[in-house]
Amino acid sequence: MTELFQQLLDWVALHPHWSSALIFLISMAESLAIIGLIVPGVAIMFGIGAMIGAGSIEFGSAVSWAVAGAVAGDGLSFWLGRLYKERLKEIWPFTRYPDSLTRGVQFFQKYGGKSVAIGRFFGPVRAVIPLVAGMMGMQPWRFALANILSALAWAPAYLLPGMVFGTSLMLASEVAFRLVMVILLLVFIVWFIVWLVHRIFLVLSPRASRLLHAFLGWGRRHPMLEGIAGALADPQHPEARGLSVLATLLLLTSALFTLITGWSLTDGAHSGINYTVLETLQSLRTPWMDHLMVFITGLADLESIALLFVMVLTYLLWNGDRRALLYWLAAAAFALVAGPLLKYGFQIPRLDIIAQAGASYAFPSGHTLWAVVMYGFLSVLAARSLTLRWRWIPYSVAGLLTTSIAISRLYLGMHWLSDVLGSIALGLAWISALGIAYNRHAAGVEDRMLIAVGLCAILLMPVVQLLYSHEDKFQYYTPVRSFIETPETQWWKYSWQELPQERQDTRKRLEHKLRLQYAGTLESFESILATTGWRKAEPLSWEKIIRLFSPSLGLQELPIFPQVHDGSHESLRMEKRLPEDRRLVLRLWPAYVSLTPNGKQLWIGLVSEQQKVVILNTISFAATAGSEQGAFAQIVLDTTGRLSQRVTETGVLLLRSPEVAPN
Secondary structure, X not given: OHHHHHHHHHHHHHOHHHHHHHHHHHHHHHHOOOHHHOOOHHHHHHHHHHHHHOOOOOHHHHHHHHHHHHHHHHHHHHHHHHHHHHHHHHOOOOOOOHHHHHHHHHHHHHHOOHHHHHHOOOHHHOOOHHHHHHHOOOOHHHHHHHHHHHHHHHHHHHXXXXXXXXXXXXXHHHOOHHHHHHHHHHHHHHHHHHHHHHHHHHHHHHHHHHHHHXXXXXXXXXXXXXXXXXXXXXXXXXXXXXHHHHHHHHHHHHHHHHHHXXXXXXXXXXXXXXXXXXXXXXXXXXXXXXXXXXHHHHHHOXXXXXXXXXXXXXXXXXXXXXXXXXXXXXXXXXXXXXXHHHHHHHOOEOOOOOOOHHHOEOOOOHHHHHHHHHHHHHHXXXXXXXXXXXXXXXXXXXXXXXXXXXXXXXXOOOOOHHHHHHHHHHHHHHHHHHHHHHHXXXXXXXXXXXXXXXXXXXXXXXXXXXXXXXXXHHHHOOOOOOOEEEEHHHHHHOHHHHOOOEEEOOOEEXXXXXXXXXXXXXXXXXXXXXXXXXXEOOOOOXXXXXXXXXXXXXXXXXXXXXOEEOOEEOOEEEEEEEOOOEEEEEEEEEEEEEEEOOOEEEEEEEEEEEEEEEEOOOEEEEEEOOOOHHHHHHHHHHHOOOOEEXXXXXXXXXXXXXXXXXX
């Protein structure tokens, strides 16, 4: 993706006038009546913003052309409305789709002249409001004022998300594009979970009565379910809607858990989809994202769940809500007992990605089950204090927390997909059953203080994680990598070509060639290079990051970002400062190869020159320059006579300490 994006940037740089014309035409088409309904203006403006963020298009010029196009498009639509007036209803596509024009008229009648400015940001009526304004006889000067002012706000607003994305792509090319992919994936998941929970709530609530009667009829035909059906026997109960939603969820999740359990006990744990999800997420790992995922999974660690449980329990005791207290205890008791019983009952092995993985079994995921039950039932308690209109909010928050925790378990390689899905289904089934019973029998008393207690507990969890040492947990979840033993003479002669030749990100980074291989200790290598002007690069810190917002700083004052190869940051990062504000950077990663007979570790890396990149005269950062020949020649010169060296026919520099060189 970064390569395709770079090709597009190169084309735009060669044809700047075409880009200006394109921005004007797209902005005008997106604003024109009828045409604006089919032009994907938002997506295209996002792409233009990305090119601005990458520095390929000048911001001021792009905004000017976008404003001009938007004003022209709306102005043309306005005059068409004044020209045709009521005859617009007889023109296609309004003859076939009259509702779009009707919505525009209703919107204009509701907001008056302000609708021109508001409508520019409101998708459903975006392309017809100027047309309607002309048709309804709005004064031209008032329309022109609203048109110009709204266009001045619209252009930067629509370009800004793309600019952020384009800037992140440029930075990602220096660090890890996989980091951007995971962040975008998480943003999409957050949006999707909120949308899904809200949609499910909206779909089920109006159909509550029909679902309730169908469930009652089914329950009467099945004596085993007579108790649950009886709990819903009073359709006049004020909580009938909520009960039917929970009852439907109970049936669906119970069936889903049964199916997943059967799948896991047969071939689910070794199925293609389990391996596909595992390999995909492992290919997206970066150290920074590892820290985030360890933090997220900590929200379902024992100490975090214990904090939530104790705070809610204490409040319910203080408030004297005995029934809610008993249900809260029942929720926790189920999660405490069901997980271990099922693990030791099914005895499905864990993955072997981390060293301690074999200490317990995989199915179901204990963290996921804890999260679904505890956060889920807390949302049931909290939703009761809200009106029907707002009850989807606590469910959405619980859904976000549990989904994030489930993804973290998959990302960290602790569970198969089937383990997580089974835990979600089992947890939802239990909290649905508890929710049915609780809502059916609890007194209808609003208690919004419980929401505040739950939020305080969740906000205190990061403090708990810091007290329990986040770094120790990070080490615990670090994947185990095994070393391969290779004779040193064999590596020196030909095995060097079996190692990666490019930096591995989401795929091979052909512009970041790994042309350096070193056998020995990092301390020895660092001390040898220090005699030739190289020095260890300063670690990245917030103080260094703030420098990115000072474009006047020289290249040598800008921080050196770590880069990711095969999911890991470099173990050694050194810099050599040259005259005229130039800087070379050397990076080494472990090759996970042990050379016999001396047991020396093999390292692979790259050396490159950096260049200063300035974006929108606001952000500047040090990026890898296109050519690496000068930097490569410098490292060859600096190691000559100090290390045994060999330059292969493909341009890879092999280095080893003289004292370990075999005959």
